[in-house]
Amino acid sequence: MADVEARSELDGGADPCAPAVPPPYALIVESMSEGVSLSTEDGIIVYTNAAEDRLFGYARGELIGRHVSVQNAYPEEENAARVAEVIEALRAHGRWEGEWHNRRKNGSSFHTASRITAVDIDGGRHWLCVQRDVTAERTAEARLRVAMEAGKLGSWWFDPERGVGGWSDYSARMLGLSSAGREVSYEEWRGIVYPADRAGAEAAFAAALAGESDGYDTEYRVVHATGAVRRLRAVGAVEHGADGRARYVVGTFRDITEERSAREALEDTATRLDLAVTAHGIGIFDWYVQTGKVLWTPQEESLFGLPPGSFGGSIDNWAERLLPEDAASMQARLELAMAERRERIDFAFRIRRPDGAVRWIEGSGHFLYAEDGTPLRMVGTNMDVTDRRQAEQHQRLLVNELNHRVKNTLAIVQGIAHQSFRGSGMPSEARDAFEGRLAALSAAHNLLTRESWEAASIGQVVADAAAPLAAGRISTAGPELRLSPKTAVALALAVHELCTNAAKYGALQVPEGRVDVDWSVDGDRLFFRWRERGGPPVEPPARRGFGTRMIERALAAEFGGTATIDFAPGGVICTLEAELSS
Structure with missing residues (x-):
């Protein structure tokens, strides 16, 4: 009778025929923060403590007599499979432990960590269930998992005493392996470590377990399930017992393959740059x-x-x-x-x-x-360009000296020619042509000397060559273009010949005559044109003189193109077309 009274007091007027909680444990069960329920073998609830009722949102005693399925939140087919799994474990081992998806009276769902034990009360088999709401914990874990995966971190754990561990789904995917919440042996982890890195990885882990290092922080390569080799950084914290022995290890994995490759590439680049700048001072x-x-x-x-x-x-x-x-x-x-x-x-x-x-x-x-x-x-x-500057200064001195000597030589040649031609019966026209060509050659030489014999502006070459005969009567137009010394000399001589011819027979023979010189670049082609206007009508010469042959042959050859002279009635037109690289 005392049992029945105690039971009635605890369950708020439950079925008096239901099994009772023994009086010595009644207050303990009622004071527990975990929910406790007792059901028959066929799933009829016969007892709940106050925490169980609060957990599921029911009034005291409201769950008594109902089937446990009212507490389940699984879809029908999944619910049947999960229940069958639990019943099988209870009948085989008398115990089941795991997480369960539950439904409150108001329809909301939550998760519990549940332990169900088979007990015999009053000669009948019953299921005693103790469960704790872990929804907040799982939500926090899910958020942490999302944050870790966003940071490309996978988690792992290891139990040194049992020699087993495990890893998160993200870690498993990182390794190309299956996790499914299963335990992983030390040998399985060891087997995926790249052979050449295995000894170092094991030594670092052993040192961390022995407390010889501040935690576990190492890098090693692993062989992915696809056969690819990846590099991981593993960081872990070791929990030691009072006796100094390692009790538990938890940590993270991070795939640093691309990061390491980028860092090594950057280091290689920095090394090459350092070697280059050092070699060149x-x-x-x-x-x-x-x-x-x-x-x-x-x-x-x-x-x-x-x-x-x-x-x-x-x-x-x-x-x-x-x-x-x-x-x-x-x-x-x-x-x-x-x-x-x-x-x-x-x-x-x-x-x-x-x-x-x-x-x-x-x-x-x-x-x-x-x-x-x-x-x-x-x-x-x-x-430091001191040596180069000194060399350039020395070169300028040599070029200036050479220029001085060449100019003296040209003056001597011009003087010898003048003396030789005087009284020789040679026409003055021939003597003037010869001296004019020497003067054009000298002018080109002077221009190149000012440019250190590196290159000369095409516009300046034309202006200097035309100055003695056509100052102010030649217009030039075209982009800035620099010519090599050899081509500059050839163009200067050609312009001199054209000026001489224009002064004798063409546009420069009369005051109103003018010459237009222009050049353009189209892709890799150079187009140069000399066009006379305003002079007397032009008639083609009976024979090709020295100047014409020099332009059409020597100038074209020097520029690597073609040169033509058109004796048009309105004025001579000379055109040059050549590869720009030439």
Whole structure:
């Protein structure tokens, strides 16, 4: 009778024929925060504690007599399969443990961690279920999992005492393996580690378990299920017991294959760049304009004659090493460049090294600006060009000396010709033509000397060659184009011949006559034209003279194209067409 009274007090007037909770445990069960329920073997609920009723949103005793299926949130087919799985485990082992998807009275669903045990009460088999709401935990875990996967992190765990562990779905996908919540043996993990990395990975893990390192942090390669080799970074924390033995390990995986490849490629590029700048003696600087801080590479310090690491690190330290006049000029140029928001500046200045040597430095800098135009940084390179400048100066001296000697030689030739032709019976016209050609050759030579015999502007070649005979009567038009020394000389002689012919027989014979010279570039083709106008009617010559043959043959050959002279009635037209590269 006491049992029945105790039962009635706990279940709020439940069926008096239902099994009772023994009085010594009644208060304990009712005070539990976990939900407790008791059902018959065929699933009829015969007891619930207060926590169970609150968990499912029912009034006290409202679940008594109902089937446990009212608490399940699984679809019908899945529910039948899950229930069959639980019943099979209970009948085979007397116990089942796992998570369950539940439904409250109001229809909302939640998850519980449940433990069901088979018990015999009053001679009948019953199922005792104890469960705890883990919805908030699972939601937090799901959010953490999403965050970890967004960061490309997979999780793993390991139980040193049992020698087994496991990994998250993301970790399994990263490895190309199946997880399905299964446990993974140490040997299985060891088997996927790349053979050459296996010893190192195991040594790092053993050191972490033994407490010989601060946690577990290592990189190793793994063989993906597809056969591809991937590189992982594994980080873990080890929980040690009071006796110092490892109890549990939890950590993360991150696939760093692409990151490592990119880093190695960047390191290779940096190495090549370092080798290149070192081989060519190129120093690199980085000036933080707003703070005045300047960073130099060791090669930059070497350019200035400083030991590595001895540069002061400020723009003032740089400026004090320049010759005073160059420092003032450089400061003005830098300020102007930044005021005009230029992206690039090229410069040259002289420095005085600690040993007193004066060296020439050339370089370029690239400016970086804020959105409002404030200059932030200038990054650039420097080179010591002292030897090159000295060589160029020496070359200029040699070229000037050579030019002087060649001009003297041409003057001597001209003088000899003048003396030889005088009184020789040679027509003055022939003598004048010869001397004119020498003068044209000399003018071209002078132009190339001014350009250091590197290249000459096509417009200047025409102007200098035409100046003695047609100053102010020739118009030129065309893009800037520079000619090699040989082609410049050939064009100068050709223009001289055309001017001479125009002065004798063509447009320059009369005051109103004019000559238009123009050139254009179409792709890789050069088009050059000489056109006379305003002169007397032109008649084709009876024979081709020296000038005509020189233009049509020598000029065309020198330019690698074709040259033609058209003796049109309105004025001579000479055209040249050639490959621009020639």
